[in-house]
Amino acid sequence: DSGVTQTPKHLITATGQRVTLRCSPRSGDLSVYWYQQSLDQGLQFLIQYYNGEERAKGNILERFSAQQFPDLHSELNLSSLELGDSALYFCASSVATGELFFGEGSRLTVL
Amino acid sequence: QKEVEQDPGPLSVPEGAIVSLNCTYSNSAFQYFMWYRQYSRKGPELLMYTYSSGNKEDGRFTAQVDKSSKYISLFIRDSQPSDSATYLCAMDGYNFNKFYFGSGTKLNVKP
Numbered sequence: 001d002s003g004v005t006q007t008p009k010h011l012i013t014a015t016g017q018r019v020t021l022r023c024s025p026r027s028g029d030l031s032v033y034w035y036q037q038s039l040d041q042g043l044q045f046l047i048q049y050y051n052g053e054e055r056a057k058g059n060i061l062e063r064f065s066a067q068q069f070p071d072l073h074s075e076l077n078l079s080s081l082e083l084g085d086s087a088l089y090f091c092a093s094s095v096a097t098g099e100l101f102f103g104e105g106s107r108l109t110v111l
Numbered sequence: 112q113k114e115v116e117q118d119p120g121p122l123s124v125p126e127g128a129i130v131s132l133n134c135t136y137s138n139s140a141f142q143y144f145m146w147y148r149q150y151s152r153k154g155p156e157l158l159m160y161t162y163s164s165g166n167k168e169d170g171r172f173t174a175q176v177d178k179s180s181k182y183i184s185l186f187i188r189d190s191q192p193s194d195s196a197t198y199l200c201a202m203d204g205y206n207f208n209k210f211y212f213g214s215g216t217k218l219n220v221k222p
Contacts, residue, residue, distance in 0.1 A: 002154065033210065042117075042214035043155070043199065056208035090154055092210075100145070100201070100210055102154035 003027065006091050006103035014111055018079040021106045025072055025093030031055070032074040033100065034066055037088040049074055081110045114138055117200055117213025126222050130187040134200035134213045137181065141202040141211070144176050146185045149197045149215065158198075159185065190220045 003026035013019055025032050034046040045058035049068035060066075063081075068074040078085060086109050092100040117134045124130055132146075143162055147155035159174040161167045167174045173186040183202070187194055200213040 002156070004154075035212075043201075043212040045209045045211075048208055058209060088152070099157055099160050101157060102147075104154045105152075107152070 002101040004103035021076040023091030029093035033092045035090045114211040121217040123219045132185040140204040145201040147199040
C-alpha cells in the first residue's frame with residue numbers, strides 16, 4: 001500500500017459527460033501529480049500541484065482541469081468526454097526527494 | 112525524439128535467469144532515476160531510486176546509471192515468476208516537476 005488513495009476505482013460514463021477523479025496523497029506529501037495511461041501505453045504526465053499551486057503542466061487537454069485543495073487532496077476534472085479519454089488515471093505524490101508514490105488508479109471507460 | 116526511450120519487449124526468460132532492462136535518455140539535466148514495477152491494472156510500485164551515476168543494489172535488484180552514456184539499467188538476479196510485470200524507468204532533473212517515464216518493458220518469467 002503506497003498510502004495514496006484514489007476514488008473511484010472504476011467509472012463508466014457516456015460521451016459528452018463530465019467526471020471528477022479524486023486523490024488523497026500520502027500523509028505529509030505536498031506534491032500531487034496526475035498521469036494518464038491508455039491501453040498498453042506509457043504514463044503520460046498531465047499536471048503537477050505543489051501545496052495548492054500548479055507547478056507543471058504536461059499534455060493536458062483543455063477539457064481537463066485539476067486543483068489541489070488546502071487539505072492537499074486533489075481532483076482531476078474531465079469534461080466533454082470522448083471515447084479516446086478512456087484510460088487509467090493515476091495520481092502520485094511525493095515529498096521533495098523525488099520519489100513518486102502512485103495510487104491504484106481510476107479506470108475510466110467512456111461509452 | 113522522446114525524452115526517454117525504453118524497449119517495450121515483451122521479454123520472456125526462464126525462472127532463475129538474470130534479466131537486464133534498459134532505458135536511454137536525451138536530457139543531460141536528469142539527475143534522479145527510478146525504476147517502477149507495474150502489475151497488470153495496478154499502480155506502479157517504486158523499486159529503485161538512484162541519484163546521479165553509479166550502482167545501487169537492493170536484494171535481487173541492481174540499478175545502474177551511466178550519465179556519460181545517458182543510459183540506465185535494472186538487473187534482476189534469480190528471476191521469479193512473480194517478477195512478471197511491466198517495468199518502467201523514470202527520471203527527472205532537480206525540480207521534480209514532471210518525471211519522464213519510459214513506455215515500459217513487459218517481462219514474463221516462465222516457471
